[in-house]
Amino acid sequence: MRQAGRYMAEYRAVRARYGFLELCKNSEAAAEVTLQPVDRLGVDAAILFADILLIVEPLGVGLEFGKGEGPIIHRPVRREADVANLGPVDVESAVGFVFETVARVKKELAARVPLIGFAGAPFTVASYVVEGGASRDYLHVKRLMYEAPTAWARLMDVLVDATARYLNGQIAAGADAVQVFDSWVGALAPDDYRTYVMPHMKALFAKLTPGVPAIHFGTGTAGLLPLLREAGGDVIGVDWRVDLATAWDAVGHDVAVQGNLEPAVLLAAPAYIRKRAKAVLDAAGGRAGHIFNLGHGIHKETPVEHVKALVDIVHELSDRR
Numbered sequence: 071m072r073q074a075g076r077y078m079a080e081y082r083a084v085r086a087r088y089g090f091l092e093l094c095k096n097s098e099a100a101a102e103v104t105l106q107p108v109d110r111l112g113v114d115a116a117i118l119f120a121d122i123l124l125i126v127e128p129l130g131v132g133l134e135f136g137k138g139e140g141p142i143i144h145r146p147v148r149r150e151a152d153v154a155n156l157g158p159v160d161v162e163s164a165v166g167f168v169f170e171t172v173a174r175v176k177k178e179l180a181a182r183v184p185l186i187g188f189a190g191a192p193f194t195v196a197s198y199v200v201e202g203g204a205s206r207d208y209l210h211v212k213r214l215m216y217e218a219p220t221a222w223a224r225l226m227d228v229l230v231d232a233t234a235r236y237l238n239g240q241i242a243a244g245a246d247a248v249q250v251f252d253s254w255v256g257a258l259a260p261d262d263y264r265t266y267v268m269p270h271m272k273a274l275f276a277k278l279t280p281g282v283p284a285i286h287f288g289t290g291t292a293g294l295l296p297l298l299r300e301a302g303g304d305v306i307g308v309d310w311r312v313d314l315a316t317a318w319d320a321v322g323h324d325v326a327v328q329g330n331l332e333p334a335v336l337l338a339a340p341a342y343i344r345k346r347a348k349a350v351l352d353a354a355g356g357r358a359g360h361i362f363n364l365g366h367g368i369h370k371e372t373p374v375e376h377v378k379a380l381v382d383i384v385h386e387l388s389d390r391r
């Protein structure tokens with residue numbers, strides 16, 4: 071889940087002083103925001119404050135975070151010629167500030183809890199780069215995939231290379247685990263995933279520094295879970311649209327799973343949150359290899375005390391097992 075963010079007054083206070091990209095680029099402020107949920111909520115891991123789109127800025131596509139509209143790409147990559155013009159990203163110099171944030175956070179955490187780094191998966195990052203922002207139907211992406219498969223594969227290659235460097239840089243700076251967000255991959259038919267995405271995900275996981283756990287997450291993936299597992303990752307993250315026990319059967323019990331409380335449940339009072347958190351833990355059956363999490367990020371309307379209550383409830387219920 072995204073655990074830092076606008077539902078926290080502490081975050082809004084820091085955010086009031088910087089634009090979103092400016093905040094990501096200021097390692098001291100980004101480290102502060104990374105630690106806020108650890109201090110306020112008592113979560114078991116810190117999640118690096120950064121963004122999946124930071125690696126596309128150096129591609130020269132014109133990234134901007136508009137007020138309340140989410141990300142905007144001013145020069146979307148739509149045609150073969152646009153793809154041909156993309157150079158490799160010099161990740162180390164382009165996003166060195168992220169690695170500096172990781173190092174700062176690690177120092178300040180002093181091993182209190184582990185730090186999870188992250189990146190977007192090539193398909194999800196490409197969805198922004200090609201559509202020009204958020205999308206519902208991903209028609210530009212799908213047209214490029216179907217009509218210009220060679221250009222699509224080249225775009226994926228550029229992103230796989232940049233993403234592997236981005237994640238390995240975070241690992242070198244001290245990240246204890248990494249999460250790959252393929253948030254919008256659920257838009258794909260299984261055969262399309264297998265043809266146009268899976269080979270690139272396999273290439274990405276193969277490039278990651280060995281020995282560091284990788285979490286592979288997507289939403290709307292109920293029909294894709296065995297394919298996601300085949301593509302790679304030590305942990306498969308699932309959203310709330312699938313029952314956790316069903317999801318675990320689908321990916322196999324020889325891999326760990328993360329999830330999957332419906333994030334909107336946090337709008338309800340703690341007694342109800344408790345009931346729903348227990349249902350997720352029951353679905354996991356107390357087996358090793360379950361990481362309790364939300365099925366996706368925290369809505370900005372969520373009362374922070376409800377999130378704190380959830381953390382306490384999960385700690386209490388899982389200690390009893």
Ligand code: CP3
Nearest residue numbers: 071072073074075117118119120121122140141251253367
């Ligand atoms: O603690 C954390 O989890 C925060 C770190 C984090 C952010 N983005 C900060 C952020 C993480 C893990 C992400 C990942 C991310 N970014 C994803 C994948 C995760 C997911 O939710 O599926 C995606 C798709 C993005 C791209 C992105 N960045 C979008 C679509 C938006 C706008 C969202 C919105 O609510 O308006 C962002 C901005 C963003 N990234 C915010 C945060 C805290 C909100 C920015 C703000 O303060 O205005």
